[in-house]
Amino acid sequence: MTGRPDPMVPSVLRIARRIEEMEGVVSLELEAPGGFSFQPGQFNMLYAFGVGEVPISISGDPARTDRLRHTVRAVGQVSHALTRLRPGMELGVRGPLGRGWPLEEVAGGDLVLAAGGLGLAPLRPVAELAVADPRRFRRVVLYYGTRNPATVLWRQEMERWRRAGIRVHVTVDSATPGWQGEVGVVTRLMQPGHFEPAVATALLCGPEVMMRFSAQTLHGLGIPAERIHLSMERNMNCGVGLCGHCQFGPRLVCRDGPVFPLPEVESLMQVRGL
């Protein structure tokens, strides 16, 4: 009992590469000399020295166990500190934590990915899996919505995914001059015929409202509720079910999630302030 490592103590990893994705969003590629495997949809607690720890999804290719990738938006103190780190510097990592996307369940069927904003981060590993192994899923479609053209994440990657056969649909809440694509909420992109509802599984990540409406729409298009999965967000301090912050009704988001099948959370999401 006593010899067990303390899940509250981070290990130290070095930053190999820092990619400025857009204004205020930075991807950090960490060297994982000992190897680092994870399930797509899982997250790590990242620690910036002297500032603190926050939960951040793993956004890299699961096949590359020597490299660990995170994409961070600078919103508060810790995320700002993380985005300021430079290659060669070190940070603390605890993880992988939580329950990822139920990918076994999808095997051979259609995969519907719906992301809002930085919610694309935990779906990126799934897209990379699909690209690496085209036979793993039947059809893959990605619906991605973001605020405006300037905040479209990973344009090149999405182009690459498109070339590999993923059907990528992008929309923005408000367009700026020069934007050729769709404008409006992400649910408007979802059309019958994009996937075969009977064999499709949907993975959703984004703001709670976005997920709620997307889930409704996809369910309306025929995907059974239990095959719609949402990645939830709650305040997290420990990431391992000890601190009580990520309570969501009967669930602890860090331990039981962050990914939940719709039926587990649907009614909870209706309750104000749960």
Added chain:
Amino acid sequence: MKARLIDKSGLQWLLDRLGSQGYEVLAPCLENGVVEAGPVTSLEELPAGVEEETEAGRYRLRFDGKEGTDLLFSHALTAMGWQRFLHPSSEPLWRAELRGGALEIQPLPAEAPRRALVGLRACDLAAISIQDRVLAQNDPRYARRRENLFLVAVNCGRAAATCFCHAMGTGPEVKQGHDLVLTELVGGGAHRFLVEAGSEAGAGMLQALPGREPEADDWEEKRARIEAASRQRRRLPEDTGDLLASSLDHPHWEKVGERCLACGNCTSVCPTCFCSRMVERTGLDGQQATHWRLRDSCFDSEHSYLHGGPVRRDRAARYRQWLTHKLHHWQAQFGTTGCTGCGRCITWCPVGIDLTEEVAALEVAA
């Protein structure tokens, strides 16, 4: 050997023995007008003949050895519970140092002294077993502290007005989780303790206790005492869980929200509450940082903070979180209820909000 009957000197012998085995002995004593666990070397320090009168938002001590003998354990509970010995209000977890860009993280050892807790009640043991389920798996610090405890429980001979362990099925009789359990007896004018073991370590200690074999009337008195302690006024309905599950939108939450101070007293005294938050502390030089764990309360706005605001914005939502978590969601999360029926949250709420009444209000109005 199943049990021993000892007198006060036998009990003192037990305290001494525990002390000589390197345990810090903590037992109920009088402190600032309440009964509270503190370091004890002599039986003299125990709150002999003291009973607490509790009500929602009220706690007073009464001194009268009304059974002719000053019972050492005539009080029902320690005021704030024992959880602070397992789950301290603040604790440093690790220290970090940054040199150049290189980061070094040093785990800080947990303080886990050998402690003998003497005078726990059935509900206190229930609370420890609940916290075991929540924390022992993933928190090696808790686990280490837990391993170093020797638990001497006491069967209640009297319940305080706020007790409802009987309804929660956690007491008043001590059945599990203890190393030793005492029942304080005074029948026939002789002040004595019936001691039983609940673990191997306890059995070992029992062997060595100076005393004799208990007799039938000792057992009878024990039974009668526990029966007396089982007479409790407060209760929770059998179907509390279902009731709460279907009451998440109940208008009554708003009403409690108006009365609730969101002060966190209930979460602080509850022996099963485990919430904590992590904070980073740095010194002036900026070269070192220490990562701390502090106890936390779901009544604080920070607790559910997300994107610049709390998810649970008002007191109504927070009270609902506390109550439904305790009495219902805990079951889904940890396979047990989060309430032992100790009544501390009722007693120590400054405005006397009583969870059993709140549940009853949901029931009536539902």
Added chain:
Amino acid sequence: MSDTRIIEVGQLARVEGEGALHVRLEGDRVAELAFRIYEAPRFFEALLRGRDYREAPDITARICGICPVAYLLGAGQAMEALLGLEITPEIRALRRLIYCGEWIQSHLLHVFFLHAPDFLGYDDAIAMAADHPQLVRDAMALKATGNRLLEAVGGRAVHPVNLRVGGFHRAPDAEALAALRPELERGVEKARELALAVAGFEFPEVTQAYLCVSLHHPEEYAITEGRIVSSEGLEIEVAAFEDHFEEYQVARSNALHARLVGSDRPYLVGPVARYNNNFAQLSEEARRLARECGLGERVDNPFRSIQVRMVEVFYAFEEALRLVEAYRPPAPAAVEGAPVAGRGCGCTEAPRGICYHRYDVDREGLIREARIMPPTSQNQRQMEADLKRVVESNLSLSDEALQWRCEQAIRNFDPCISCATHFLKLMVERG
């Protein structure tokens, strides 16, 4: 005029609160000299009206963060006088103990943070610490002991929470006080060393014939109680204070001045006054230390007030040690009483001198009238007199040096402008 010199200190540094000095010299004549307090008025006396008598200590404490005990106790004792409460010897002793803590911390703050840099030629104690690290560190450590004393007895170093009308909320733990003993013992020794170190400073030669006013107690160096005496034979009850001392206004000054009724002389309160009036009540050790430091039984050089403060620090350590050793927790911790209508007065020796309170209370215990005379206001007139003297006897100094010398002379008084301000009067001329 060609030889008009203006010495201006816009913002006086290293004093409590905000003040300024303006001196106009014409030739070698001081044509104008004004020590001006520009700290904003805070109207304490008005705020006290309509408040419960038990609130007066905590409210008036906020007059000053450096000497809150003077207010907590002054107001408390005034109310006790009103209610006719008999304070037990144990409570009295404990009050003296916490007051020692305040003297220690306030005096050391003044001596080493505010005043010593003048003598040694630094802008501040931090700069001074670079060249005199041991001196500053020792002083800090001693000051911290004073704070710990305040904390152990009062529950907080600044604005203690444990004092109330009638005594204390809770008697401090005997063990907690006993734990301070080693530190106090060291304090006595260190205080002596520091007093000797201060004795080595250079003191400008200025003398003033002070009319010294202080408390006096036959058996002890007066701190918390006594009769009010002057160096010229006055001796009165505290309650008679206003019959003998008055405040009045003068043109050209922003502040209220004080003097003895029927005489136009300024008077001095504070360490020098106390010392001059109560030398015989100092302990033998303290008297010996004073002599070793080169002080006589009477001090008339204002610049030597810094030395007197050190003798008092030494004495306060001795006293604190004695009181801690003799400590018996008062039981009960406070004497209770019920409100009566009437008037109560109180006066204690704040580090800067006597601080007088008077309250009129109604039957419900609500304050109808309040009047407070803090030491700095009483000293103000003497300060100006001293300054005039200092300027006149230092005319050869450059403007800059003279300005600094003036600042130093003001700091001789350890003026607490925050204290003085709540009663501050603006220029008022009366016909």
Added chain:
Amino acid sequence: MNRPRLAIWKFSSCDGCQLMLLDLEEELLALAERVGIARFLEASRRVAPGPYDISLVEGAVSTPEQAAQVERIRAESKVLVAIGACATAGGIQGVRNFLDFDQVAGYVYPQPEVIDSLARATPVSEHVEVDYELHGCPIEKGQLMELVSALLAGRRPDLPAYAQCQECKAAGTPCVMVSRSEPCLGPVTRAGCGNRCPSVGRGCYGCFGPAEEANPAALNQQLSALGMSEAEIGRWYRLYNAWVEPFRKQGGVGLKPDLPRDPVGRASARQQTASKSHE
């Protein structure tokens, strides 16, 4: 080395909060190494001009001059921190905001019309944007160091917004209201003092100001059950943090205009002596 520059300012106050800096003792020397103390009148004659990285402001804004100065301070400070009840809530002098200013001034001053004072003493945040607030009358050293270290490290300072009650529990202090029927403002008062009053058996008198979730209406019912009158309850809130909500609303309750219309001050001893002196 490019050290951040620190300035300390004072408005209407008792100096107790600034004193906390001096009471840092050894830590002050360490601080002075880490930051450049550019302006700290209570401690130093040396005053360096702005701009400043961090300004700590003590005291309530209570004169027209201060109101102008606080704007200047804001303009030349990167981070502005209001320290203490005076600066965050108006402090004890904010009690006058509930009273008729002419009466207040008239009681203390024979010629109130020449006084250069605002009718109200107000918190800094009523004048300019404030980045952080340190509460308390006075502030606590530990919180001061926490704030400064956090600013230097770029992290969020850990300054509690929850109620004093949680400090009682952490300190093992039994609730004075529940166990002794001693009225206490702890349930509506911000934690941070380190449990000073309850730990000496006294009810909290609210010197850290309102807790984030303060619910005075609920507490007041309990206070009146413990025998406090409405006027007494009002007076309790009308103390060092009287001018911030929700204390402000409570502080107005039961406030009798009990200062006599014709201020007794006119006939007070001071006036008599004052006129006597001009005989």
